Amino acid sequence: MRKTIVASLCGLGLTLMAGSAMAADVVLKLHQMLPPQATIPAKALQPWADKIKAESGGRIEVELYPAMQLGGKPGDLVDQVKDGVVDLIWTVIGYTPGRFPKSEAFELPFMMTTGEATSVAFYDYYEKHLKDEFKDYHVLTVHTHGPGLLHTIASKPITSLESMKGLKLRGTSKVVNQMLEAMGATPIGMPVTAVPESLSKSVIDGTVVPWEVTPSIKIAELAPNHTSFSGKNGLYTATFLFAMNKDSYDALPDDLKKVIDKNSGRELARQFGKVMDDGDMRGKAIAEKAGNKLIVLDDAETARWKKAGESVTANWIKDMDKRGLNGTELYKDAVAFVEKESK
Known part of the structure; x- marks a missing residue:
């Protein structure tokens, strides 16, 4: 028995040493x-x-x-x-x-x-x-x-800029909330993790998120209308x-x-x-398989949304200038970097 105990202890010691080494x-x-x-x-x-x-x-x-x-x-x-x-x-x-x-x-x-x-x-x-x-x-x-896009509850699809009026939409940041407001909605700030409960309790009518995050927060189930835009640029x-x-x-x-x-x-x-x-591809495929309504606004309607967003950009540039930063340079550099990588 003594030999067995000693052998066991030696074995345990070797295991601990190996664990320590690793x-x-x-x-x-x-x-x-x-x-x-x-x-x-x-x-x-x-x-x-x-x-x-x-x-x-x-x-x-x-x-x-x-x-x-x-x-x-x-x-x-x-x-x-x-x-x-x-x-x-x-x-x-x-x-x-x-x-x-x-x-x-x-x-x-x-x-x-x-x-x-x-x-x-x-x-x-x-x-x-x-x-x-x-x-x-x-x-x-x-x-x-x-590309960020709009997802709304079954009764409130977004088919035009006018559809935004009065909608309570979750936004991701200060700038995105300003954009939603400029486009007629009432922005509500919250982390993305709070979206499912807020949709189910009608605290919000929809949210802006990219396709990729939709499966993890049940967007295809809770907000079955999905509105995106023509052209190469996403909403945000x-x-x-x-x-x-x-x-x-x-x-x-x-x-x-x-x-x-x-x-x-x-x-x-x-x-x-x-x-x-x-x-994004995986999230979109889930919505398509569910038979959800995927709305793509045409060039003319997309141009109206871009026009509505111009005030947000102009105000951001002014805000940067007030902070002693060169808002115009920052904006132009951002555009130039994106265009360079998107060719």
Whole structure:
């Protein structure tokens, strides 16, 4: 029996040693607001975490915490990573209105094209104009989603600009809410995670989101009218930040910093944008299979919406000028970057 006990203890010791040997040198906590099955968590953040682990030889472990599991509201994420409460975050920049004003250029009406092209354009814009706004973060990348469109309840399809009058529509950010108001709707701000309950309780008549997020928040079921636009430009897009705490990054040895650096930047923006575009195809297919009403406004009607959105752009440029920023330059650069990547 004594030999058996000794052998068992030795075996346990070897197991513990092996476990210790396999333990990561660095564990990074990644916090974000969407459920794990949503497009970016499942198709971008998890693969990124797996790649970091593989390329670091298991020395970096990224723990993913979806749906605000570590506490707080989505708007708190930028401070959580800045203050070191977590090591990494992925979030909607517009959830903190007014904090990163120059980034709002990409939220302006009919600015964007595809998720991939606009994400690369947004990264180039970040490189030129946004580094000061994000100086408190180690930015891994920034990106956008694909074309944003309108989704409304069964009794209120949007077939023209006049259809917007009196509708209560959830918006994603300050700029998008201003756009909805300029187009005749009553904007209601809330995180995307609050949309299903708000639709089911008739708090809102609809929402703006891209196709990719619709499956995870039951849009095809709750808001079966989907209105999009003619031409290459989508109604709007949201902007996203994937960032790391600066101290967490600085504490890494040089070889592990290189692993993070290799998986950051412009090409990561492209990857995230493409993931969004692929998610759009999946979300749209679900709505089509459900027999929902997909409305595409023609060129003439789309032109009316673009005209209605011009005041939002003009007011944003004036607001930037009042802040001592060159609103016209920022807007023109945003347009130029998007056009360059969308050819």
